[in-house]
Amino acid sequence: MKEKKADIIAVAKAARVSPSTVSRSFNHPELVKAATRKRIDATVRRLGYIRNRAAQTIHGIRGGTIGLIVPTVDHAIFSELIQSFSERVEEQGFTILLASHGYRLKREYAIARKMLEHRVDGMALIGLEHSEDTYGLLQQQNTPTVLLWNYSDDAPMPCVGSDNYLAGRLIGDHVVRLGHRSIAAVFPPISGNDRALQRLYGVEDALAARGLEIAGDWRLETPYSVSAAKNKVARLISFPQRPTAIICGNDVLAWGALHALRREGVAVPEDVTITGIGDFHGSRDFEPSLTTVRIPAHTIGSKAAKLIVALIGNEGDSESGELVPPELLIRSTSGPVR
Amino acid sequence: MKEKKADIIAVAKAARVSPSTVSRSFNHPELVKAATRKRIDATVRRLGYIRNRAAQTIHGIRGGTIGLIVPTVDHAIFSELIQSFSERVEEQGFTILLASHGYRLKREYAIARKMLEHRVDGMALIGLEHSEDTYGLLQQQNTPTVLLWNYSDDAPMPCVGSDNYLAGRLIGDHVVRLGHRSIAAVFPPISGNDRALQRLYGVEDALAARGLEIAGDWRLETPYSVSAAKNKVARLISFPQRPTAIICGNDVLAWGALHALRREGVAVPEDVTITGIGDFHGSRDFEPSLTTVRIPAHTIGSKAAKLIVALIGNEGDSESGELVPPELLIRSTSGPVR
């Protein structure tokens, strides 16, 4: 069992060439004679040799990894984004180093640090809200970084994402325009989550524009889960005084709300209007189909992938990111107030 | 801009000690005097020095990464598993290298190879079905590996997962026992997907035990998406000859089926029974709540994490994996045939 793994020297010996030649046949194949290369390749296969990226990285060669830190992968929220980002980045020969911080910004810093120890070629973070330390670290090491999901002109780093404030505003305006005046909101905890906060601001401003606001006990805060949202909303509508519309911070919460209303026999949208934000997989096909604001995760993921790869390539050149606009999707869960 | 990043030698110079001491103060702090360590730490902070794992890895020191290759992260299916696995593994100081192969086993091999180049300390794959090459590669490099999601006694490598055949069997028996005789099945494509295949076998055997089988045009194959399943099922029930039960290969597909029936005004479970497999987030709270078989993703993820870490630690010692039993959850979408 102790046959140690083959290294480049073993290969060189077995193929009767120098290590340099083996190295070259990997990295600059055009510089080595076809015959030699063939011989080397055969030997490599015979010995089961696998290059050691770590030893390359040491020479300042790019390791081909990109760090991606997300709050969570558990729920539907980021999976579409992660998928498209990683797919695109893999096409370019990169592998992603993934970690989640559970909405703890301190933990995010620690993870970023560890990824830097691994000498990732670039980093991608979710949202614009990060600890000073994290920003400082990335800047100081000048690691190419993109911020995903949220876009802002004055972000400290290139970002590609949507305008979450606008998303909130769009849905808020829509609901108000339908004539609703008694409006509730169900949002996730906003600490460490600038996306949710921006959305909430957007909604509030939309209401404020008509002199409306969300009553204190109609502001529900729930974790990201169908189940939690369902419970909260079920309680909400059990009171005699009911809102005519419930604006949810994201689609998962809206699904929960929808299930709650269905169980209680409240008609949507006749009795209550429900809206989401996100347009996750499944929202379009929900019955009734969910009115929401599309945050184009797929587009964001692939644009971000393109950007980070460019950033890693051009080093100096600072590309500036991109705003992918949110889009209001009026479907069947919203209707005029009765 | 050209101030090259600080290395251990720069730190040593600035702190007026030798590189060895700096190294030690990181790796064996107890061997260096408190005062010196303090001086070093300060210098490290001042210069913004970050250790280079690549340079450590070269010395055979574990890099602290574990490769995780999944078919896809896009859908709900694996996200719970990925989350719990990565969370647990991070607790132990590892970072995960994630990639998805899109159900292409050839691609999986290429990814595994690349991860081995990065000298991951261990690997985790989904399912038991992998190309000969992949198995050979992992064995030959003797990289600690766990197979997730599916369990089988005679798997070629330690696996922790559920018994997908049994899962299919459980749900099949349940449906048959309710008196259904006209049964349809909606499954994902089974190529490169042993989980789905096992489930289907389980269902078929359950039916066969009563002399039943699924008619040719009642075997629907659809991609993993609510939308695709919804369409297929909508078409299915538009024919005069209708099944009284539809067994879905996983919960996502079942959701699609449920939405289709709702749209068509078919009562569940009065007119048609629907079942899923997986018990994803949201299935319990669906209205009506989904009868399904629980594949305990969370448990699998954390047990697998424990196992791989143990495997990496003990090197030689071969732990054997674990079967996490599936559990039938009878909820509201299944009922006796009328």
Place this chain on the structure above:
DNA sequence: AATAGTTTTGCAAATGTTTTCATTTTTTGT
């Protein structure tokens, strides 16, 4: 067959760390 040019190869230094062993410094017991 000799020359010049080109292609292919090898040597040796370099990369950023860890580790073994030897040396220096500090502590302890008298």
Place this chain on the structure above:
DNA sequence: ACAAAAAATGAAAACATTTGCAAAACTATT
């Protein structure tokens, strides 16, 4: 104050590669 023991540090070799430069081996041209 002194030797012996213990603790802290440094020098140098090792790790698996890449690369600049020079040498060697071919080709083409005369």
